[in-house]
Amino acid sequence: MRLSVDNLACRRSGRRIFSGLAFALGPGDALAVTGRNGAGKSSLLAILSGRLRPDAGRVEVAEVGEASLPECLHVVGHRDGLKSSLTAGENLLFAQKLLGAPRLSPRNALEQLGLGHAHDLPVGYLSAGQRRRVALARLLVCERPLWLLDEPTAALDTASQALLAGLMAAHRVGGGLVIAATHQALGLDGAAELCIEASVAPEPEPMEDWA
Amino acid sequence: MTRAILALIARDLRLAGRVGGSGALSLVFFLMIVALVPFALGPDLNLLSRIGPAILWLAAVLSTLIGLDRLFQADEEDGSLDLMTAAPVPLEGVVLAKVTAHWLTTGLPLALASPLFGLLVALDGTAMGATALTLLAGTPALSFIGAVGAALTASIRRGGLILAVLVLPLMIPSLIFGVSAAQAATGGTVPFLVPLAVLAALTLIAAVVGTLAAAAALRWPE
Numbered sequence: 001m002r003l004s005v006d007n008l009a010c011r012r013s014g015r016r017i018f019s020g021l022a023f024a025l026g027p028g029d030a031l032a033v034t035g036r037n038g039a040g041k042s043s044l045l046a047i048l049s050g051r052l053r054p055d056a057g058r059v060e061v062a063e064v065g066e067a068s069l070p071e072c073l074h075v076v077g078h079r080d081g082l083k084s085s086l087t088a089g090e091n092l093l094f095a096q097k098l099l100g101a102p103r104l105s106p107r108n109a110l111e112q113l114g115l116g117h118a119h120d121l122p123v124g125y126l127s128a129g130q131r132r133r134v135a136l137a138r139l140l141v142c143e144r145p146l147w148l149l150d151e152p153t154a155a156l157d158t159a160s161q162a163l164l165a166g167l168m169a170a171h172r173v174g175g176g177l178v179i180a181a182t183h184q185a186l187g188l189d190g191a192a193e194l195c196i197e198a199s200v201a202p203e204p205e206p207m208e209d210w211a
Numbered sequence: 212m213t214r215a216i217l218a219l220i221a222r223d224l225r226l227a228g229r230v231g232g233s234g235a236l237s238l239v240f241f242l243m244i245v246a247l248v249p250f251a252l253g254p255d256l257n258l259l260s261r262i263g264p265a266i267l268w269l270a271a272v273l274s275t276l277i278g279l280d281r282l283f284q285a286d287e288e289d290g291s292l293d294l295m296t297a298a299p300v301p302l303e304g305v306v307l308a309k310v311t312a313h314w315l316t317t318g319l320p321l322a323l324a325s326p327l328f329g330l331l332v333a334l335d336g337t338a339m340g341a342t343a344l345t346l347l348a349g350t351p352a353l354s355f356i357g358a359v360g361a362a363l364t365a366s367i368r369r370g371g372l373i374l375a376v377l378v379l380p381l382m383i384p385s386l387i388f389g390v391s392a393a394q395a396a397t398g399g400t401v402p403f404l405v406p407l408a409v410l411a412a413l414t415l416i417a418a419v420v421g422t423l424a425a426a427a428a429l430r431w432p433e
């Protein structure tokens with residue numbers, strides 16, 4: 001899969017968040033998106049995942065056949081898409097049926113993330129870090145070429161961070177793409193870096209007109 | 212695509228039965244309203260049986276609102292909606308699945324239980340059957356209309372009241388023809404099938420318009 005973004009601009013509630021973003025990714029590439037709080041990292045991921053309309057610019061995918069961009073990606077972010085009253089296994093099984101392209105079974109995926117024992121526990125009983133790992137297990141139950149990760153290491157302990165780095169590396173070896181918004185080093189070797197702050201166009205000063 | 216829609220329906224039905232789900236709540240609410248009316252009106256059986264279908268329909272409209280505010284809001288808050296956007300199903304399909312699950316947990320149980328609750332308002336056999344049939348044909352429209360309001364208020368905190376104000380006026384046509392069909396069955400000048408056909412038509416229109424409108428409201432929340 002190839003992804004190219006050109007001259008992308010985002011506006012939320014009338015306020016310019018960023019403009020003129022451009023990057024291109026090919027198989028095995030990774031992109032670390034950095035920037036201060038509120039720079040628009042999550043907005044960029046929301047545009048890519050089809051939840052937000054860009055103000056200007058183009059997002060194009062190639063080498064994915066008929067599928068549209070939202071159908072080629074996984075999103076793991078602050079809002080993890082897990083239902084507290086369902087067990088980890090039920091949540092993952094639902095994601096697998098909903099998204100299609102099954103890869104690992106929910107139990108195997110949870111075991112890969114060291115959470116095999118949580119398969120039959122309601123997600124509401126899990127800690128923040130365990131919950132995040134269940135959300136990350138979704139990356140393994142369905143095969144999708146692009147991973148969009150928003151602060152993926154939040155709430156994760158060091159061992160799990162290393163685990164995640166390993167998963168991302170394996171995904172890239174298989175030709176997958178990773179775009180991660182982050183403040184921390186993720187262990188993405190050879191990843192391109194996109195600092196959103198740098199591309200913000202200066203806002204014109206508001207005119208003071210009291211006359 | 213069918214598998215994804217079935218998975219969504221199955222998940223929503225399962226959630227309704229778990230802690231925090233609305234499950235049988237709307238049925239209990241329905242029972243409450245219907246049980247309160249005889250206390251308010253007194254034991255006048257003729258009056259009760261005359262206005263019985265109207266009471267059952269009003270109660271059905273109000274109980275449809277139970278849990279409706281969380282129909283899309285819960286998924287919007289926890290990010291499940293992002294997951295559904297990424298599914299190989301258009302949002303219209305997602306709306307259709309969620310409304311179906313909502314109807315299976317509210318409208319269908321109400322319609323099936325209405326003959327029993329008809330006893331509380333002194334309905335005779337024909338009126339019970341007719342009311343149940345009109346509820347069966349009419350309640351899907353209530354769910355579809357409600358879904359539009361639920362989608363519009365998905366990102367508003369405490370949007371439940373706004374939702375009720377938005378959708379209740381739109382439910383009036385179904386209410387009118389539902390009650391008139393039920394009353395036509397027990398006498399009157401119009402044959403039963405005429406208002407029932409209009410009611411069914413209203414349901415079909417609501418299914419199309421409601422699905423498209425709710426999906427459009429969810430697609431671009433800003």
